[in-house]
Amino acid sequence: MDLTLKVWRQDGPGKPGEFREYEAKGISPDSSFLEMLDVVNERLVEAGDVPIEFDHDCREGICGTCGVMINGHPHGDQKGTATCQLHMRKFNDGDRIVIEPWRATGMPVMRDLIVDRSPLDRIIEAGGYISVNTGGAPDANLIPVPKPAAESSMDAAACIGCAACIAACPNSAGQLFTSAKLAHLNLLPQGQPERYARTIAMVETMEEFFGSCTNHGECEEACPKSISIDNIALMNRDYIVAKFKDRRKAGQR
Amino acid sequence: MTTLDAKVPAGPIQDKWTNHRFDMKLVNPANKRKYEIIIIGTGLAGASAAATLGELGYNVKVFTYHDSPRRAHSIAAQGGINAAKNYTNDGDSIYRLFYDTVKGGDYRSREANVYRLAEVSNEIIDQCTAQGVPFAREYGGLLDNRSFGGAQVSRTFYARGQTGQQLLLGAYQALARQVSLGNVKLFNRSEMLEVVLHEGRAVGVVVRDLINGEISSHSAHAVVLATGGYCNVFFLSTMAMACNTTAIWRAHRKGAFFANPSYTQIHPTCIPVHDEFQSKLTLMSESLRNDGRIWVPIDPDDTRAANDIPESERDYYLERIYPSFGNLAPRDVSSRAAMRMIDENRGVGPLKNGVYLDFSDAINRLGKDVIEARYGNLFEMYERITDEDPYDVPMRIYPAPHYSMGGLWVDYNLMTNVPGLYAIGEANFSDHGANRLGASALMQGLADGYFVLPYTIADYLADWLNVKPVPTDHEVFKEAEQEVDGRLKQLLSINGTRTVDSFHRELGKIMIEYCGLARSKPGLEKALAEIPALRDEFWKNVRVTGTEDNYNSELQKAGRVADFFELAELMCRDALEREESCGGHFRVEHQTEEGEAKRDDVDQAHVSAWEWKGFNVPQAHHKEPLEFENVALAQRSYK
Amino acid sequence: MTTTGRRQDTKPARRVPWIIEFYRSDVAKKWIMALSGVILLGYIAAHMLGNMKVYFGPEEINHYGEALRELGGDLVPKTHLLWIMRIGLTAAFAIHIHAAYSLTRTNLKARGRVRYDVPREYLAANYASRTMRWSGVIVLFFVLFHLADLTWGTTNPDFIRGDVYNNLIASFERVPVAALYIVANLALGLHILHGVWSLFQSVGANNEVYNKWRRYLAWGFTAVIVLGNLSFPIAVQLGIIS
Structure with missing residues (x-):
C-alpha cells in the first residue's frame, strides 16, 4: 500500500x-x-x-x-x-x-517525535513505592490479599507509562497515570501504611507538571491498556481523606 | 590455555552460600557511603542491585539508555518466576529446583551457583510481594502457582501474562525510592560505550548522553554490568530493538572473558515471520503450552484450514515423542522438534514456517472464560499481530532467538576476571548452563541484584577503604573518551551506500542459518568466512547520517552492530569448538539415532571462556572445568 | 541526561494556613467545586420546585415569597435566615467560579501553546463536558440578569417589590426575555448534565455496582430541572398563566 x-x-x-x-x-x-x-x-x-x-x-x-x-x-x-x-x-x-x-x-x-517523559519518574519517586528494604520481607503467604483486590490492583498496575493519557487529555492532565500507580499500591494490604502520605506526595508532584482533570474520559479511551478512570475517583477520594485525616492518631488505614 | 578458578567455596552444597556469607569481608555501615558504585542497566538485575546497594548506603550511579528505568526489556517477560516455596504441596524443594535447573541446563552450569539461585528464590517472592507486586492469588488470598516447561511441579508465580512487567515495576519503584532519598543518582538516555581500567581493575565508564551526544566519564570503586542479552545478533529475535552486546563487549575487549557465547536459547512459541520488513519477533508465553496442544498435519501436502483437519490426521508430535512431559517439554527440546517438523515440510501457515498451538481442547474442557482469564492479553496480542482469532483458529508458532545463556565469565562472587568489574543477570553466563528453563530468567536477575551482588561486592570493596576513585580527569579516562569519540566520528565519516539495518539483517541471516537451532562444522566454517567479510564491508560502506551532537538513532545502531559483528564471530568459533550437542547448542554431528542432543561429558564438561587478543585476532580459549558432585550426569530425558 | 530525585529539590514546607494550602491543590479545587456544585444544584432544585407555585395562582406564589423572608419563624429576626442562606449561596457560587477560573488557567498552561495539527476527534468527551467553561459563563451572566430582573427589578420596568407573580408575568411577557431564559436554561442544562456526573468522580464516589447510575441520575436530574424551568416562560408566552 x-x-x-x-x-x-x-x-x-x-x-x-x-x-x-x-x-x-x-x-x-x-x-x-x-x-x-x-x-x-x-x-x-x-x-x-x-x-x-x-x-x-x-x-x-x-x-x-x-x-x-x-x-x-x-x-x-x-x-x-x-x-x-x-x-x-x-x-x-x-x-x-x-x-x-x-x-x-x-x-x-x-x-522529532520524542518527548521528555521524565516527570512520570518524578511522580513515582515522590512516593510510588512501598518502603521495604531488601531482606526484611515476611513470608509471602503471611500477607493474604483478597483476590478481587489483587485483581483490581493488577488492572491498575498494567499501566505501561506511555503518557498517552496525558497526550489525549484536553487539559494535559496526568491523572490517569498517577491514579493507576496509586491504585496499584493503595488497593493492596502492603500499601496501607504509606497510603495517604503516598497519595499526597504523588498528587502534588503531578500537579507541578500537569493539568487538572475535568472528567472527560479521553484518557481511558486512549490508554493502550484500557485503564479505567475509576482509578481517578479513588485517587481523588484518597487525597481528600489524606488531607482531612489525623494520621498520627488514626493510623494510616 | 589456563584453567579458571571460580572461587566456589568449599563444603557441602547446602552450606556453601551460608558459609561464604560469613567468610566474606564486610563494609561497616558508616564506611559504605565512602564507596562509589556504577551500575549499567536498569532491568531486573540492574534496578534491584541499584536499589539494594542504595539501601545499604553506598553511593550508586545507575545508567540506562531508556528514557525511564522501567522500560528495560525485563518488562516483556510474560510467564512467571520460579521459586521453591512448595506452596502447592507437590513435592517441591530447594534441592528439586536446583536439580531441575542443572538438568534443564543440560549439565553445563556451575552447581554451586545454581544451588544458591534455588536457595534465594524463596526470598525473592517474599521481597516482591512485600513491594506490592500483584501476583495472582487464590480465592483464599494466598499466592497461586502454575506449571511451566521442564518441571513436573507447579512452582511458577505469575502476574497474569505480565510477570516481568510487574517484577520490574517493583524493582523500579524500589530504585525510585533510593533516587528520591539521594542514595542513587539516575542517568537516563545515557549509553555506556567504554569500561575504563586502571592498573588492571575497573575504575569507571565512559557514557554518551543520547540527547545531546555529550561524552562523559564516571569513576567508581566498582562497575556492575547488568545489560542483558545479545540475541539481537540474529537481527530477528524476541529481544527489544535496542538490546545489544556493546557494554559487555567493550568489557570483553578490555580483558573480561566471554563465556559460552554460543549458548543461545531459541524459544519455541513465537509468532512466525510474515515478511521481509519485519523488525522484531513476538514471543507468546511458554505458559500457553500448559493448555495448548502443539500439532502439525500428518500429511505434508495438507492444505486444509486447521479446523478442517480431522483429529486422526493430526500429529501431536510433542505428546507422541515425549509422553511424560508432552507439550511441556523444555524449550530447546520443543524448539528442535518444531524445526524437524518444518524441515519435513509439515509446517503450517502461508510460508509453511509454523506449527499449530491449539486451544480448542482446553476451551471445550474449561470454557472460554477460563482461557480468557489465563491468557486473555496474550490472545489479544496475537490477534493484533496476525489478524487471526486464537479462540477460533489455532495459533501458529515458530521458534525464535530469545535468551542468551552465555555472557561475561564471572566467578562465584559474580565478578569477572577483571577485578572490580561485575556482571549480573543475563549479562553473565552463570546459572543456566546450555539451556534456560522457563520462569528462571526473572529469578536469576532478581537473585543476582537483590541477594547475591550486595553481599559479594563488599568482599571486594573492603580492600579499597579510604582509597578515592581514580579522578575522571586522569589520563585513562581521557584516553577512553578519545577512543569513544574517535569511533563515533569514524562511523559518521564512512558515508558509504548501505544502511546499518541492511548489514544487521544480513548478519542475522548468516547467524540464524549457521549458528541458530542447528549447527554444523561446514556451516560454522562458512559463517566464519562470511562474517569478517561482511564486517569489513561495514567499516567501508556503511552510511550513518546525522551528527554526533544530537539524538541519532542511526549512530547508536551502528555502534551496536559493529560490536555484533565481533560477537558473531566469537559465537561461531565457540560453537565450532564445542564438539557436542547440549541444550541450546545443537551440533548436527552429535546426535542420537532419534535426533536428540548427545553430550560429551568426558571432553566437554567445561565452560569455555574467551580472552580478547586484539581486533581480527582469534580469542584465546580458557576452560573452567565443571564438576558435578551432587547431580548425576545423565542423558536428559523428557520422554 | 542526569535526573534528580524529588525530595532533594522540593521546596521547604509551605507556611500558609491549612485551608489555603489545601485549596492550592487541583484535586482539592475539584472537590470544592463538587461540593459547591452540590449546594448550587440543591438551590436550583428548590428554586424550580418553589416556582411551581406560580401554577397555583398569585396568592400561593406571593405567600411563598413572603414565607422565605419569614424563614425560621419566630426563632430568628425576619429575613435573617434568608440572608444567611443568600450569603452561603453566594459564597458557594463565588468559590465555584474562582476554582473553575483557576483550574482553567492551570490547564491552559499545562497544555502549552503548540496544539495538535489534526483537530481532535473526541471519543469520550461529550459536548457538555467540553463546553463547561462556556456554559458556565453563560449561566453566570444569566444569573446576574435574572437577579436584576426579578430580585432587584432594575431591568424590569413593571417591577413591584413583593409581587412575585406580577413581576414574573411582566418579565416573561417580553418575547426576547423569554427567549433569553430558554437559551440560558438550556446552557444550565448542559452544565449540570456534565456537572452531576462529574461531581461523583471529583469526590471519589465510585463503585462498579452503581457507576452506571451516575449517568442516569445526571440525565434525570437535568431533564427535571430544564423542563421545569422552561415551563415558566413558555407558559407565560402561551398564556397559560397571566
Missing part, C-alpha cells in the same frame, strides 16, 4: 519544528506502524537524509516507550493498542497519515 506521511520534525529540545511530508510506498499491510516508519527511515538514510527519530523498544506493547499521535489519536484509533501493536492493515491504500509527538508543557519535545 502507498501512503503519504505528514510528520513533525524538530532538531532538538527548544528548537523550532515543522511538518514535513514523506511518501511511503509499497508498505506491507502486515507491517506494524513502526515497521512502516523503519522502511521510510531506511529509505531516508539511503537518500542521505536524517531519519525520523521516534521512541520505541520492545515492540510488544509492554515497555511503553513508543507512542505518537496518529491522525489525532494517541497510538492511533484502534482501542487498547500501543503504536507498536497497530498494524498497517488498519489503514487504507492512499491514506494520508499525520504523525505528531505528544504535546504537553510538562513533556517537551526532545527530537
